[in-house]
Amino acid sequence: MNAFTTNQSPQPLLSVENIQTFIGQFHILEGVSLTVPANSITVMLGRNGAGKTTTLKSILGLTPPREGRVVFDGMEIQGKRAFNIANLGIGYVPENRAIFRQLSVMENLKLAERKRGDLEQHADFIFDLFPDLKRLYKLPGNHLSGGQQQMLAVARALVPDNKLLLIDEPSEGLAPILIQQMMEAIRKLSATTTVLLVEQNFIMASQLAQRYTIIDDGKSVHSGLMQDLAQNEELVHEYLGASVRTAKSGGEQ
Amino acid sequence: MKFAWKKILPIGAAIIMVLLLIAWGWTGLGTASFVRTTLSGLTLGSLFFMVAAGLTLIFGLMDVLNFAHGAMFMLGAYMGWQFYTNPTFIFGISPLIFAFASGLMLLPLIKPALIRWEINSKLQQNLPRIAYALALLMIFFAFNQLDIMGLADTAMVAITTTTADNPLAELSAQEPLLRFWVRPALMLVSGALIAFATAKPGDKTEFAVAEKTTQKWIIVAALFVATVLLTAFREALPETVLLMNGNLRFFLAMIVAVLFGLVFGGIIEITLIRPLYQRATFIVLMTLGLSFVIREVVQVLWDPLAYQMVRPPFFAQPGKAETVLEWFRNGNSTLNIFGVTFPTYRLFIIALGLVMFIFITLLMTRTRLGMIIRAGVQDPEMVEALGINVRQVFTFVFALGIAMAALGGIGAAPFIPVQPLMGDQFQMQGFITVVLGGMGSYVGAFIGALTLGLARAFGDYFALKLSLSPAIAEASTVIIMIIVLLIRPSGLFGKKE
Numbered sequence: 001m002n003a004f005t006t007n008q009s010p011q012p013l014l015s016v017e018n019i020q021t022f023i024g025q026f027h028i029l030e031g032v033s034l035t036v037p038a039n040s041i042t043v044m045l046g047r048n049g050a051g052k053t054t055t056l057k058s059i060l061g062l063t064p065p066r067e068g069r070v071v072f073d074g075m076e077i078q079g080k081r082a083f084n085i086a087n088l089g090i091g092y093v094p095e096n097r098a099i100f101r102q103l104s105v106m107e108n109l110k111l112a113e114r115k116r117g118d119l120e121q122h123a124d125f126i127f128d129l130f131p132d133l134k135r136l137y138k139l140p141g142n143h144l145s146g147g148q149q150q151m152l153a154v155a156r157a158l159v160p161d162n163k164l165l166l167i168d169e170p171s172e173g174l175a176p177i178l179i180q181q182m183m184e185a186i187r188k189l190s191a192t193t194t195v196l197l198v199e200q201n202f203i204m205a206s207q208l209a210q211r212y213t214i215i216d217d218g219k220s221v222h223s224g225l226m227q228d229l230a231q232n233e234e235l236v237h238e239y240l241g242a243s244v245r246t247a248k249s250g251g252e253q
Numbered sequence: 254m255k256f257a258w259k260k261i262l263p264i265g266a267a268i269i270m271v272l273l274l275i276a277w278g279w280t281g282l283g284t285a286s287f288v289r290t291t292l293s294g295l296t297l298g299s300l301f302f303m304v305a306a307g308l309t310l311i312f313g314l315m316d317v318l319n320f321a322h323g324a325m326f327m328l329g330a331y332m333g334w335q336f337y338t339n340p341t342f343i344f345g346i347s348p349l350i351f352a353f354a355s356g357l358m359l360l361p362l363i364k365p366a367l368i369r370w371e372i373n374s375k376l377q378q379n380l381p382r383i384a385y386a387l388a389l390l391m392i393f394f395a396f397n398q399l400d401i402m403g404l405a406d407t408a409m410v411a412i413t414t415t416t417a418d419n420p421l422a423e424l425s426a427q428e429p430l431l432r433f434w435v436r437p438a439l440m441l442v443s444g445a446l447i448a449f450a451t452a453k454p455g456d457k458t459e460f461a462v463a464e465k466t467t468q469k470w471i472i473v474a475a476l477f478v479a480t481v482l483l484t485a486f487r488e489a490l491p492e493t494v495l496l497m498n499g500n501l502r503f504f505l506a507m508i509v510a511v512l513f514g515l516v517f518g519g520i521i522e523i524t525l526i527r528p529l530y531q532r533a534t535f536i537v538l539m540t541l542g543l544s545f546v547i548r549e550v551v552q553v554l555w556d557p558l559a560y561q562m563v564r565p566p567f568f569a570q571p572g573k574a575e576t577v578l579e580w581f582r583n584g585n586s587t588l589n590i591f592g593v594t595f596p597t598y599r600l601f602i603i604a605l606g607l608v609m610f611i612f613i614t615l616l617m618t619r620t621r622l623g624m625i626i627r628a629g630v631q632d633p634e635m636v637e638a639l640g641i642n643v644r645q646v647f648t649f650v651f652a653l654g655i656a657m658a659a660l661g662g663i664g665a666a667p668f669i670p671v672q673p674l675m676g677d678q679f680q681m682q683g684f685i686t687v688v689l690g691g692m693g694s695y696v697g698a699f700i701g702a703l704t705l706g707l708a709r710a711f712g713d714y715f716a717l718k719l720s721l722s723p724a725i726a727e728a729s730t731v732i733i734m735i736i737v738l739l740i741r742p743s744g745l746f747g748k749k750e
Contacts, residue, residue, distance in 0.1 A: 062638060102630070
C-alpha cells in the first residue's frame, strides 16, 4: 500500500454524508455523517441501539441508505450492491462474527479470497496476528470458541487486499486477556489498513483510536480527535454514560 | 474425544440395523425375491433422488419450495425424447433461442458505457420503454407463422413409423432458408434491444464495471457463431442426429436435457422467482401456477397422450445376458443377477442416480462454488459482504437443480410413459424424501430416496404376497416420514433449529 500518497491526499478514505436508513418501516438512521481518514483508526461510540451497526451495514450496502452520500476512495458507493462495494476493498467483521459453521477454518478463509492466491499471500501476516488459527486450521467452524471465532472473523477480513476494515464490537463477550490480544492485533493491522471500529468498551476505544464519532438516536452528534474526548468528561457522560461505567469497572464483566 | 462417540453411535446403529434387515429379508424372502425387490427399490429410489436432489439444494440455499419441479422433470423427458426420436422440433426452434441469447448477452458489455451516457431525464425514462415495445414486436414477427405445431407434430409421426428402415422418413420439410433467416435476425436484434433497455441508459444511480470483457465478448461471439451454424444446418442436423448410433443419440439426448434444464431454470429464476424472494408464500403459488402452465403448453404441443420412448440399443436386444460382459457385448434387455432376470435399463437408472450423487458430493466438498453454497445456506448476507455475487449463485443453483430434474426426466423416459403428468408422483415423493432426509441436505436426500424406494418396493411385494391393498405400498413412504419426524423433527440429516 502506498501510505505516503494516501496520507497526503486531502480527501478522507471514507466519508459518509447525512445518510438516512430505513429497516422495514423503521427510520433507523436519521442523518449520520462521519469521515474516516486513511491510515488511522476511527471509532464509533454510542449507546446500544443508537445505530452504529446499521451505519456499518449502510456503508457496505447491506441495508442501503435511502438518502445521503457515501464516498469511498473518491467514488460514490451508496445504492450499489453489497458485493460490488466489498470488492472495492472493504472488509467486514460483523457483530455476530458470522463464522460459517459448516466450513473449516481454512475454508472460511479461502472463501474470503477475491483472487486466487490471496490467502497464501497474507497467510504469514494473519498467523502472526493470530497464531491460534494455525493450530485450528482444519477444524470446522462450529467447534470454535467465541474468542477463536472473533479471531477468525477478523482474519477473514484480512485475506484480500482491503483498504478499509469495518469492525463491529471486537471485544464483545471476550475474556479480558483476549481483549488485550485483540487490541494488539487491531493496532498492528492498522499499520497497513484503515479501520472504522464500533466499540462499547471505552478504554479499549480510547487507547486504539485516533478519531471518534458519537452516534445517538440515529444521528451523529459529535466527532473529533480521541485525545480531546478523553478529557471532555461532560460529553462522555452525556452520550456514553453507561459504556464509560462498564469501561471503568474494567474486566469485572 | 467426547463428540466423536456421539457421531459414531447412530451411524453404527443404523449400519447394524440395515445389515439385520438384509439378513432377515434374504433368508425370509428367498434370494430371488429379495434381490429382485431390492433392485426395483433402488431403481425407484434413484429416480426419487434425481428429483429430490434439486429440490433440497434449492430449498437449502434460498428457502424456495419449487412446486414446478415435477413439471420440469417432465419437460426434461419431453426434450430428451424429442431429440432422440425426432430432433426437428429442437433444431427448428434453437436458432431463434440462440439468436436471442447472443443479443441478450451484450448486456454486461454495453452497460458500463450506457449508464454514463448524458441524456435528459425524459428520454432516459422513455428510451427503455420504446426499446421493450420494439423488442416485443420483433419477437412477435419472428414467431409469426412459424409452424411450431408442425415441428412438434413430427414427433407423433416418429412413433407410428418404424425408425429402423428409414429413419429420415418422418422428417418434415422446413421453411426455406431464404425466408427463415429473418426470424433469427429479428430475435438477435430484439435480444440486443432488451439488453439495451435493462441496462437503463443514462441512469446515474446504476453501477457497473467493465471487467472480464474479453471473456464476455467470447461468449457473445460463440453464441452468434452457434446461431449462424444452427440456422444454416437446421435441416441437415436432424438428419445427422437420426443417422447416429442410438446409444450416442441417447447420450446426446441426456446432454440436451441438462442444457435445457440449465437455461430454462436460469430464465425462470431471473424472471419469476428473483422478484419474489421477500414473499415466500408468493413463490409457492407462482411455482404451482407455473407447473400448470407448463403442463398445458406441453398438452397443446404434443397432445395429452402417453408415449413410450424406445430404449437405446444398448438395453434393447431381446434375450437374457448371463454375465455383465455378455450384456456389454450384445446390449441385452435383461441380465441375470443371482438367478434373477432383471431389466438392464433399470440398472442404468441406478447407476445414473449414483453418478449424480457423486457429482453433487464432489461439487459441494471440492469446489469453491460448493463452499459458497454451504456458506450461503447459513448466512447469504455475510457471503455477499465478502464480495461474492450471491444473486448469481442463487440463479446457478436453481438452474442446476432444474438440470438435475431434467436429467432424471430423460433418464426415466424409456422406463415410464412420457406424458404430461409423469413428473407429479416423483415430485410428491421428492418432497417426502427432502423432508425425511432433512431440508437442504443432499446426503439426507440420497439416503432418504433409497429408503423410500426400498420401502415402496418391499411394500408392493408384501401387499401382493399377503393379498393386501396396494395402497399399503403407497402409504409406506408417508408412514416412514411420520415415524422419522416424530423421532427427529428436522429429518435424518437436518440441522437442529
